[in-house]
Amino acid sequence: MNGMKWLRLPGARPTPPAAVHPGDVLAEAEALHVRLGTREVLSGVDVMARAGEVLALVGPNGAGKSTLLSALAADLPTAAGLVRVHGRPAADWSAHELALRRAVLPQSATLSFPFAVEEVVRMGRAPWAGTALEDEDDPAVATAMAATETLDFAARPFSALSGGERARVALARVLAQRASLLLLDEPTAALDLRHQELVLRICRERALAGDAVVVVLHDLGLAAAYAHRVVILSAGRAVADGPPAEIFTDRLLSDVYRQPVEVFPHPRSGEVLITPRRGS
Template identity: 50%
Template structure:
């Protein structure tokens, strides 16, 4: 059993089955990447692992404790969650947002300083959070999660709004946390980031686990081409789409404005 373990998770929303008999686990010191196309169930699975939603069937344990039996304060000590998008109704400063990660335990100035330095947001300390760019907000939110000090990190697309440098920085930070013994589960769209940093990759498709294993085993061209419904090549763990201009069917797009016809084109 891993530090976090989900068994037989099924979750339905109306007639839609978001997760169907999903089993995943992540151990101490392990970084697990969850990948898959849009609508595959990645964020739904992370929400179940976080305890934000209760599935129709199945169970989740963290450090051997059933998720359903944990009170919010106890849960917060065990896991920290970074959602896809963080919105705040009030203009808290960056320093205040990061400090929220230490809520419920004695404030530690050293922790505050270290996580802000690590995510390169210390120079933004007095800025109001809503005034930041999307990438800056993402890094501040990650600093808050790191400040929480929980042994399990659940991160939903932490690199999506970031530039190339900060994508590598963020993945390096969570890789380091795993090396120090934390359990990290991260939803990613970038398969190459998953290949570079993850110990294991879980591939989701239509609410089910299509593959689960080491990057070298899971990043198979045939499997990925089927899951993503487009031709993919894999070379030395580098995932590359096969860019055929004629792969997707031709679609006639409206040009907008006045009708453009050959008769209305200016004479050459």
């Protein structure tokens, strides 16, 4: 693909990312407290995201999932505690250095100008302008668009897309950034069944390739099927952290969601299934 070149971000030449190894902690919150206005949204949360795994953040509305993701991205100030990105306090990185190390997918993607889809995806390459990896822009964009099935409408205006198409283009932008820490806020919310599965397969593939993937999910079934580890949040606290097969229990989920829930193995695969308990 031929596309525009993006200007180098302002500031001194950034420190290039170091090699990442399986198990490396790429994002960490320690005794984290976050306030939004007068409300304490996170209260003493500890969490780690490791290279080679998909970490799902789950919990009811208002539990603090998106706030925790934003804090791990160093996009929110903390009231107390510490956030580290790639082993260093988040505040020690410049904005440019952070952009080389972590890529963030917000809940919604809006643009004020009629950029074409390919141009939106190419925005993910902006941090690499002027670096030795700038020559990878075209293959990075093409690979990301192929993975998200957005090549067919590469020339269409982003504003003309459906909600689900926009969500996939936004994910393609994140993938094109080629950061080793991916922070995805409800990437499946606007998607149909096929593309929900596609997005979570991409998350697993990125983890298999050595990235750390942190994803906010509402669908517990998707979390159980694709996450290596899950953190359950409730009222701003992490109430459980571990493999979904171990921490997804009838009692815990029923308490957290204030809705009777059944957890049982799939009759064929043995995978964890979660369903609301309905009727008598």
